[in-house]
Amino acid sequence: MPHVSKKLVAVTSCPTGIAHTYMAAEALQKAAAEKNVEIKVETRGSIGAENALTDDDIRQADAVIIAADAKVDKSRFVGKPLVEVGVSEAIKDAAGLIDRALSAKAPDLVTQVQEIKEERKAQATGWYKHLMTGVSYMIPFTVAGGILIAISFMFGIETAATEGTFAYVLNYIGGQAGFGFMVPILGAFIAYSIADRPGIAPGMAAGFLANSVGAGFLGAIVGGFLAGYLVYYLNKWIRLPRTLEGMKPVLILPLLGVGITGLIMVYVLNKPMAAIMTGLQNWLTGLSGGSAVVLGLILGAMMAFDMGGPVNKAAYAFGTGLLASQVYGPMAAVMAAGMTPPLGLFLATLLAPKKYTAEEREAGKAAAVLGISFITEGAIPFAAADPFRVIPSIMIGSAVTGALSMAFGCELMVPHGGIWVLPMGNVITHLGLYLLAILVGTVITALVVNLLKPNKE
Structure with a gap:
């Protein structure tokens, strides 16, 4: 029986904020419409928060869904029934997630305190999150910098290196x-x-100091x-009278954090991290x-695995870290x-349409657009429906592609954009071999997956 006159609010956020964020939001909206449930979804993508939840939205909501793999502030939702999952779960089972949210009970104070304690404990092991x-906030700088440098090279590499030219200014920016x-x-x-927020200044100082000696992204990770x-x-550990607590986030923590972190970076970590980074660069080049x-x-296999x-x-x-x-x-x-x-999955639906449902053939068309745009998530509907055949197939195809790219000596200066950035001058070396x-x-992906799949009845 469908739920009637219910209202939910949700937040979706993936690490890069490019594809999963919006796919999860769309899945939740579609499932809510089918259940006659009103929902408002705030997406926290690479361009920031969109469709932001207001205080009234949260106040009127019966429950909250957070589907995120990046940090989301939950203080806005205190007292509300809340379900928190990874972003991929919202994509795979949005309907089930909505049912869970609607049946969730508002936490009492004891439960909330316990959850806060557990969350703080989890921070000690939440290294991946x-x-x-950090990577999600870094990517916009990487994309903007890489594409501006690539545009400058369209005027010629020598022109981009000549001070005073427009290309030089773009390259400099x-x-x-x-x-x-x-x-x-x-x-x-x-x-x-x-x-x-008190961690931002010390973390940035650590990254700056690491970068200044060539420790690069490895130094920034350790320093962060x-x-x-x-x-x-x-x-x-620091306890102050209540009247002085306001000094901690703006004075005491930044001062001690930057000072202590900086001293450790300069005297202990910078030189060994720079040596490791130099060794890695020399090995890779x-x-x-x-x-x-x-x-x-x-x-290649890692890119296709999940x-x-x-x-x-x-x-x-x-x-992306090596671009710097x-x-x-x-x-x-x-x-x-x-x-x-x-x-590969789009091609597979063209080569053997009888092995796919009408919905999968339509999904193949969308996957083609996502694929040329470097959005690997376009393969998820196929993998979710038939993981034991699809995932090994795409891993084989991607592994071959990655191996050939490295064997051909291809080098790419921008971290995203897919086929749309390739025509820009000097963005990719050996363009023909790269394609x-x-x-x-x-082709390998399509052939392997079709070899493994049976015909649909």
């Missing part, structure tokens, strides 16, 4: 205002995820975690033959391998 929060902030922002928002947990425990192929295979999930995001973070260090090969392999799964790698992986 903290890392992905992309390098300084884009790539220049990548590493500090990564450190800042890892710390923010752990310690909230250091700053975050330092501020978190300082906030817990020196890769050739079999070593390059193996790295491409691994990155289509936007933790493993996929780990490979993506590795590729001017190592571009892994990024090329990552993007090509991320495009292959939805493209060949994507095509080969797409």
